[in-house]
Amino acid sequence: MADQLYLENIDEFVTDQNKIVTYKWLSYTLGVHVNQAKQMLYDYVERKRKENSGAQLHVTYLVSGSLIQNGHSCHKVAVVREDKLEAVKSKLAVTASIHVYSIQKAMLKDSGPLFNTDYDILKSNLQNCSKFSAIQCAAAVPRAPAESSSSEKFEQSDLQVSSETQANNELTTNGHSPPTSKQILQQPKGIMGMFASKAASKTQEANKETKTEAKEVSSAGNKAPGKGNVMNNFFGKAAMNKLKVNLDSEQAVKEEKIVEQPPVSVTEPKLAAPTGLKKPSKKAEPVKMQQKEKKRGKRMELSDDETKETESMKKKRRRIKLPESDSSEDEVIPDSPGDYEAESPSPPPPASPPPEPVPKTEPEPPSVKSSNGEKRKRKRVLKSKTFVDEEGCIGFLPRWWCRGWQFDCQVLEILGGQS
Amino acid sequence: MFSEQAAQRAHTLLSPPSASNATFARVPVSMYTNSSQPFRLGERSFSRQYAHIYATRLIQMRPFLVSRAKQHWGAGVQIKKLCELQPGEKCCVVGTLFKAMPLQPSILREISEEHNLLPQPPRSKYIHPDDELVLEDELQRIKLEGTIDVCKLVTGTVLAVLGSVRDTGKFLVEDHCFAELAPQEPAPCLDTDRFVLLVSGLGLGGGGGESLLGTQLLVDVVTGQLGDEGEQCSAAHVSRVILAGNLLSHNTQSRDSINKAKYLTKKTQAASVEAVKMLDEILLQLSASVPVDVMPGEFDPTNYTLPQQPLHPCMFPLATAYSTLQLVTNPYQATIDGVRFLGTSGQNVSDIFRYSSMEDHLEILEWTLRIRHISPTAPDTLGCYPFYKTDPFIFPECPHVYFCGNTPSFGSKIFRGPEDQRVLLVAVPDFSSTQTACLVNLRSLACQPISFSGFGAEEEDLGGLGLDP
Numbered sequence: 001m002a003d004q005l006y007l008e009n010i011d012e013f014v015t016d017q018n019k020i021v022t023y024k025w026l027s028y029t030l031g032v033h034v035n036q037a038k039q040m041l042y043d044y045v046e047r048k049r050k051e052n053s054g055a056q057l058h059v060t061y062l063v064s065g066s067l068i069q070n071g072h073s074c075h076k077v078a079v080v081r082e083d084k085l086e087a088v089k090s091k092l093a094v095t096a097s098i099h100v101y102s103i104q105k106a107m108l109k110d111s112g113p114l115f116n117t118d119y120d121i122l123k124s125n126l127q128n129c130s131k132f133s134a135i136q137c138a139a140a141v142p143r144a145p146a147e148s149s150s151s152e153k154f155e156q157s158d159l160q161v162s163s164e165t166q167a168n169n170e171l172t173t174n175g176h177s178p179p180t181s182k183q184i185l186q187q188p189k190g191i192m193g194m195f196a197s198k199a200a201s202k203t204q205e206a207n208k209e210t211k212t213e214a215k216e217v218s219s220a221g222n223k224a225p226g227k228g229n230v231m232n233n234f235f236g237k238a239a240m241n242k243l244k245v246n247l248d249s250e251q252a253v254k255e256e257k258i259v260e261q262p263p264v265s266v267t268e269p270k271l272a273a274p275t276g277l278k279k280p281s282k283k284a285e286p287v288k289m290q291q292k293e294k295k296r297g298k299r300m301e302l303s304d305d306e307t308k309e310t311e312s313m314k315k316k317r318r319r320i321k322l323p324e325s326d327s328s329e330d331e332v333i334p335d336s337p338g339d340y341e342a343e344s345p346s347p348p349p350p351a352s353p354p355p356e357p358v359p360k361t362e363p364e365p366p367s368v369k370s371s372n373g374e375k376r377k378r379k380r381v382l383k384s385k386t387f388v389d390e391e392g393c394i395g396f397l398p399r400w401w402c403r404g405w406q407f408d409c410q411v412l413e414i415l416g417g418q419s
Numbered sequence: 420m421f422s423e424q425a426a427q428r429a430h431t432l433l434s435p436p437s438a439s440n441a442t443f444a445r446v447p448v449s450m451y452t453n454s455s456q457p458f459r460l461g462e463r464s465f466s467r468q469y470a471h472i473y474a475t476r477l478i479q480m481r482p483f484l485v486s487r488a489k490q491h492w493g494a495g496v497q498i499k500k501l502c503e504l505q506p507g508e509k510c511c512v513v514g515t516l517f518k519a520m521p522l523q524p525s526i527l528r529e530i531s532e533e534h535n536l537l538p539q540p541p542r543s544k545y546i547h548p549d550d551e552l553v554l555e556d557e558l559q560r561i562k563l564e565g566t567i568d569v570c571k572l573v574t575g576t577v578l579a580v581l582g583s584v585r586d587t588g589k590f591l592v593e594d595h596c597f598a599e600l601a602p603q604e605p606a607p608c609l610d611t612d613r614f615v616l617l618v619s620g621l622g623l624g625g626g627g628g629e630s631l632l633g634t635q636l637l638v639d640v641v642t643g644q645l646g647d648e649g650e651q652c653s654a655a656h657v658s659r660v661i662l663a664g665n666l667l668s669h670n671t672q673s674r675d676s677i678n679k680a681k682y683l684t685k686k687t688q689a690a691s692v693e694a695v696k697m698l699d700e701i702l703l704q705l706s707a708s709v710p711v712d713v714m715p716g717e718f719d720p721t722n723y724t725l726p727q728q729p730l731h732p733c734m735f736p737l738a739t740a741y742s743t744l745q746l747v748t749n750p751y752q753a754t755i756d757g758v759r760f761l762g763t764s765g766q767n768v769s770d771i772f773r774y775s776s777m778e779d780h781l782e783i784l785e786w787t788l789r790i791r792h793i794s795p796t797a798p799d800t801l802g803c804y805p806f807y808k809t810d811p812f813i814f815p816e817c818p819h820v821y822f823c824g825n826t827p828s829f830g831s832k833i834f835r836g837p838e839d840q841r842v843l844l845v846a847v848p849d850f851s852s853t854q855t856a857c858l859v860n861l862r863s864l865a866c867q868p869i870s871f872s873g874f875g876a877e878e879e880d881l882g883g884l885g886l887d888p
Contacts, residue, residue, distance in 0.1 A: 006436075024644060033440040034644045035432060035651075043435040060874075064646055066422030066867075072831070075422045075858070075869040077636055077645065084874070096425035097647030099432035111873030115632040126700065126737065130707040134651040135643030137445035137708045140743045 006030060010044045014057070014103055020113055022102040025121045027132045034132050041100040058108065061085050062101040065092035079111055421653050421858050421867055424612060428649030441648055443655035445709060446613055450756050451659075457811035458726035458748040460804060469798045471807035473575075476792075477515055477556065479813055480577040483598040483791060484513045488579040491596045496581070501559040504590075509583045512590070514556035516576045518569070520774065522547045523800070546570055546776055554580060554590065565592035570776035575795035598791035600836035603817035607757030609862040614657040615755055616641060616858055616869075619716070619764060619824025621701070622851025624694025625668025633854040633871040638701060640869070642708040657858070659755055660709050663824030663847050664716020664764025667694045672718050691720055695734050702738035710743040714751050716764035716825060724802035725766065725794060726750060726811065750793055752818070758861045761818035762845075765825035767794035770801040781830035781846045784823050788814070788834065788842060817842060820859055825849045829857065831866040 009030065013019045027037035041059075048055045063085065064077040073093075079101050080088050089095055102114055122129060130136070431437065485498055488511045497510040504510065522545040529539075552563040552572060565582060572578075582592040621634055639645035643654050671691040705711045715721040715730050722728055729746035732739040747753075750763040768783045774796060777783045787793055793812040797803035817836065822845040830846035843864045848855045855870040 024639070027644075033442070035440040035648065036436050038432045039434060039436040042433050046435075062645060064422075064640075064650060065426065073422065073867060074855075075867055076872070077640055077869065078872045079632070079636070079874060081874055094422050094426045095430075096422050096653075097432065097650045098430060099647060108874075110875040111632050112628055114873065115628070115635055118635055119631075122700070122704070126703060129704045130642055133643045133708065134441065134648070135443050135445050135655045135708055137743070139445070139448055139710060140707050140741050142740045143742050 006032075006040050007044055007047065010040065010103070011048075014044075014105055018105050020102055020104040020108075020117045022114060022117050022121075023100065024118050025102075028121045028125050032132065033134070035134060037132075038099040041103055045100065045103060056105055057103060058082065058106065059103050060101045060108065060111075060114065062097070062099055063088050063092070063095065064097050065089075065095040067092055079114065081108070421614065421860075421869065424656075425646070425650040425653040428647065428652060430647050430649075432647050441651075443643065443652050446611075446656050446658045448658065448710060450754065451710070452754045453745070453747065454752045454754060455748045455750070457809070458750055458752070460726065460728060463804065465805060467805040467807055469803075469805050472798060472803065472805060472810055473515055473555075474557065475807065476575075476810040476813065477513075477577060479810060480598055480791070481513050483601075484577065484579040484596070487596050487599055488513070488581070492581055492594070498579075501554070501556050501561055504561075504584045506584045506586060509581070509593075511579055511581045512554060512556065512561075513577070513579045514554040514560075516563075516572055516574060516578060517553040517555055517560070518572060518574045518774070519551045519553060520545055520547060521549055523774070543773065544776075545774055562589045563592050564589050567592045567595055568776075573771050573774045573796050574799045575792070575797070576790050577792065577795075578790070597789050599789055600838070600840045600842070601791055601814045601817045602838065603819070603836070603840040603842075604759065606819050606841070606864065609756065611862065612653075612656050613756055613861040614653075614858045615758075615760070615820075615861060616657050616660045616856055617663060617762075617822055617824075617845060617847045618660065618850055618856040619663035619847045620665040620849030620851050621662065621698070622668040622849070623666060623697045623701075624671040624690050625851055626670060627668075627851060629873065629875070630851040630854060632873040633850065634701065636871040636873075637850075637856060637869075638704050640871075642704060657709060658861075659712065660705055661712045661751070661760070661762070662714060663751075663762055663822065664714050664749055665718050665825050665849070665851075666698050666713070666716065667691055667718050667720070668851060669718045695720070699735045699737050702735055702744060703741070706738050706741040706744040710745065712745045712747050712751065712753070714747055714749045714762075714764050714824070716749065717766050724804050725797055726804065727764070750812070756861050758820060758864070759816070759818040760820045760822070761793075761814075762820075762822035762847075763793060763824065765823045765847075766801060767797070768823045768826070768846075770794070770796045774800060779830065780823065780826040780828075781832055781844060784821065784844050784846060785832070785834055788817075788821055788844070819843065819864060820845065822847055822857075828853065829855050829868045831857070831868075833864070 010021060010026065013021045013026075013029075019025075021041065023034060023037045023041055026032070026040060027034045030037065030040075032040070045057060045059055048057055059082045060079055061082060062077070062079055064075065066073050066075050068074070075096075076092065078088060085098075089098070102117070104113075108114070125131075130140070488496055488498060492511065497508075499510045499512060501512060501514065504512070522539075522542070524539050524545070550569050552567060552569050553560050554563050561584070563580065567580070576597070578595050578597050580590065580592045581594040581596075582590055585591050618637065622630060623634075636645060640650070640654055641657055641660060643651045645651075646654065671689070671694045673690065702711060702713065713730060715727045719727075719730060720734070721730050727749040729748055732746060735744070735746075738744050749766075750761065752759075752761045754760070765780075767787065768780050771777070771783050771787070771794075772780065775783070777786065787795070791814045792810075793814070794801060794803070797812065798805070817840045819841070820843045824847045826846040826848055828846070829848045830844075832844045834842045834844055836842065841864070843859065843866060845857055845859065845866050847857050848868075850856060853870070854872055855868050858867045858869050859865075860867070
């Protein structure tokens with residue numbers, strides 16, 4: 001029955017798992033009032049001792065009371081071992097409370113492990129630390145969200161200065177702006193994603209000096225909402241704006257991702273030189289140069305200071321899978337322009353006519369076509385593409401362009417079935 | 420007292436689980452006002468000299484001293500300025516004290532090349548039998564001798580001396596008096612017991628594990644997790660917790676990284692970062708349950724000069740979510756449930772301790788109350804902001820509870836003033852070494868120490884609890 005359940009639980013914790021079961025630990029684990037946890041512990045000790053007097057159980061008690069010391073009455077609160085309990089009780093003039101503090105299998109030499117147990121369970125329950133307490137305070141209300149959100153930002157930015165968060169938030173205001181926290185949950189796609197979004201990044205991003213910009217611009221393109229807009233991008237300036245907005249909105253990537261980007265981006269600069277991009281990319285070019293340099297600089301710093309973080313970031317990145325990414329997409333960093341060329345978007349032949357109307361508005365019509373025509377084979381679908389155009393410049397292609405075969409149909413549809 | 424009230428309820432916890440468990444509501448905040456506005460600094464400008472603070476101190480204190488002198492030595496006593504003194508004439512002079520101490524660390528002496536001195540090692544007291552007292556007023560200064568306790572007094576005290584000028588040019592003192600206590604509002608009558616918990620010197624980041632359990636026990640008692648129902652009920656009557664400074668340990672202030680080569684310190688983090696995170700968690704637990712006022716101390720990350728400004732809320736992302744957390748200045752002045760509190764984190768008292776023969780921190784606390792100035796040694800030996808309009812450390816009125824933090828041991832006393840003022844003086848001990856905090860009962864204006872302990876391998880009997888016979 002439910003009554004006996006807790007006895008079995010405690011038995012399991014103490015005997016099988018060899019844990020130190022403090023009243024606080026039990027209270028959080030079983031979700032009961034602290035006083036009930038103390039009573040449960042006492043009950044367990046009594047029963048266990050009754051049925052098996054040789055049980056290997058060591059108990060610590062909490063004793064509190066008053067004592068006359070140096071002329072004044074001093075209130076003492078002490079955690080004592082069972083063997084000292086009576087001695088301490090006898091010294092106190094008035095005993096205010098006695099209860100079981102903890103039960104464990106082994107005898108404790110000092111009270112250090114008790115603190116550790118309590119600290120660990122508290123750490124995992126910080127947000128509702130007074131839920132099972134005997135005192136509830138009506139005045140302890142969290143501050144209004146407007147005030148608390150600023151503190152949230154502080155929490156989230158481990159690595160980056162909050163100013164970057166500010167910048168991000170500024171960008172998000174004019175577009176689709178998922179709440180900061182949600183954005184932070186979305187992981188950046190990868191380097192390729194970075195390239196993809198860079199293609200569509202505007203000067204606006206160039207103006208922002210923060211690292212965040214560079215990373216998020218790139219990663220934003222990988223996000224699902226961004227995808228649709230990237231396609232629009234090729235259809236007009238308005239679409240470009242929208243894309244930019246979407247990219248901006250997705251810029252609130254976790255700051256950690258920003259750090260992770262630089263080392264990855266190191267290889268990118270040589271591939272990602274946006275020189276190949278035309279018109280819209282002209283603006284983007286200075287952006288990208290800036291970003292490239294920024295990234296290079298950042299990389300230098302990072303290697304010195306934050307390599308550890310970067311590595312952990314890298315690890316995080318590798319595990320990231322965007323929802324819309326299909327299995328053929330991966331985050332392999334191409335290590336030479338040749339690879340890019342090989343993997344450059346090569347829509348199947350049926351799709352090559354469709355790109356024609358597209359190139360009108362597309363940033364890089366001729367180069368795209370040429371690269372499309374050149375390379376047919378494509379095993380892997382990359383998030384973002386770089387390609388080599390006629391002049392030998394490496395340019396970017398948005399992600400959707402790099403999608404695999406399955407995308408071609410979509411492209412065809414969107415282009416009004418011009419296949 | 421806390422213990423007696425706690426013991427009134429039956430012990431229920433050494434029994435099988437009961438059907439329901441009592442939950443107590445924290446006593447609501449009935450009245451609280453923070454009166455620390457004089458200690459808040461807005462725009463700070465350090466281009467001024469410190470002479471102005473002494474000038475304004477003397478100007479503000481003069482009327483109090485004149486009235487006290489008249490009370491002590493009769494209304495007919497002549498009160499003169501130093502420039503008006505006639506040799507041999509008995510009169511009273513009001514001025515600021517200066518104590519010339521040969522052992523006082525002097526930066527000029529240290530860097531002077533002709534002396535070729537090595538920096539003096541820090542001492543616990545810098546007093547010396549050869550110390551001399553000099554009285555200064557607005558225009559002149561004069562050496563003092565006579566019935567005046569040179570060892571006890573410190574620089575910056577404003578007092579009135581009765582005596583006459585000798586032919587040697589020194590002033591022979593027959594008697595002296597201080598400004599004594601300021602007027603006091605009557606204390607309110609409360610119908611229920613309400614407690615304020617005073618803690619100082621948590622000393623986080625200090626590396627000592629023993630005090631961590633004590634800190635956790637303290638938090639558990641206040642938040643109502645520890646103890647029997649009676650104790651929890653009493654703890655629910657704690658209406659406020661004041662953390663009086665030194666939340667971080669002085670170990671967190673180590674400046675080794677400045678002297679080491681950059682490549683050795685690149686990946687290291689300042690010790691205070693970890694300590695502040697721990698402090699944030701403790702403050703979160705506390706503020707989820709009780710209003711907390713956090714005062715900075717000597718080793719805390721805020722400005723060094725008095726008055727210390729509040730710690731920045733960005734350091735406590737978890738705890739600032741609660742409106743019960745208040746970050747306040749040092750010194751701190753507030754009215755809690757009608758009872759006026761005034762206190763510091765202890766820098767003023769420990770500085771006077773260094774330059775005076777007084778040994779007991781509680782005695783020094785009482786003495787600062789009597790001279791009507793929180794920190795007379797500022798700015799001479801204690802860093803202080805160069806005020807020029809007013810000296811905010813002069814008591815405008817007498818508090819009901821006057822405390823100072825980070826003393827070596829607990830001390831508490833009721834002090835009675837000449838106009839029936841009644842002040843509870845509390846010397847809050849350093850928690851990291853004594854594991855003791857103070858519970859002030861607002862109804863009876865009494866203070867009870869509350870101490871915490873765990874058990875250790877090397878303890879025999881109850882030495883750790885202080886329960887030795």
